[in-house]
Amino acid sequence: MVVERVPGVEERPFGWALQRLRMAKLRPTRQRLALARLLFSGCDRHVTAEALHGEALTQGIRVSLATVYNTLHQFTEAGLLRQVVVDGARTYLDTNMGDHHHFFIEEDGLLLDIPGSGIAVSGLPEAPEGCSRGRIDVIVRVHRR
Numbered sequence: 001m002v003v004e005r006v007p008g009v010e011e012r013p014f015g016w017a018l019q020r021l022r023m024a025k026l027r028p029t030r031q032r033l034a035l036a037r038l039l040f041s042g043c044d045r046h047v048t049a050e051a052l053h054g055e056a057l058t059q060g061i062r063v064s065l066a067t068v069y070n071t072l073h074q075f076t077e078a079g080l081l082r083q084v085v086v087d088g089a090r091t092y093l094d095t096n097m098g099d100h101h102h103f104f105i106e107e108d109g110l111l112l113d114i115p116g117s118g119i120a121v122s123g124l125p126e127a128p129e130g131c132s133r134g135r136i137d138v139i140v141r142v143h144r145r
Contacts, residue, residue: 024078034061044096046111101138
């Protein structure tokens with residue numbers, strides 16, 4: 001999602017986060033603004049709901065874990081986050097919405113981006129009738145030596 005700058009908005013506290021939520025047609029509640037600031041104020045990152053909840057508490061943001069889960073789901077549905085399911089027990093949210101894949105470091109539970117141009121996937125079957133192919137997620141599991 002490309003966010004166009006609106007004059008005067010980015011000067012306000014949380015202005016860019018407010019703008020991003022409005023462009024995604026999400027009501028800018030206090031909790032959404034605070035979590036958007038944590039998620040999008042730096043480089044692209046991979047987070048779990050539990051890790052984001054802990055980060056919020058450390059920053060003095062009073063928010064329940066249920067609210068974090070709900071907000072992450074809403075951000076994902078609005079196209080602000082990408083869900084990366086590593087296995088049935090581990091789901092990460094990715095702020096990088098561009099074409100890319102992942103290394104997963106098993107020992108650390110760490111996801112690292114692989115540029116989309118770095119992997120070629122061939123031999124894919126046609127999608128079933130009435131369906132279209134979505135994105136392709138490649139997760140390369142690695143171990144530390």
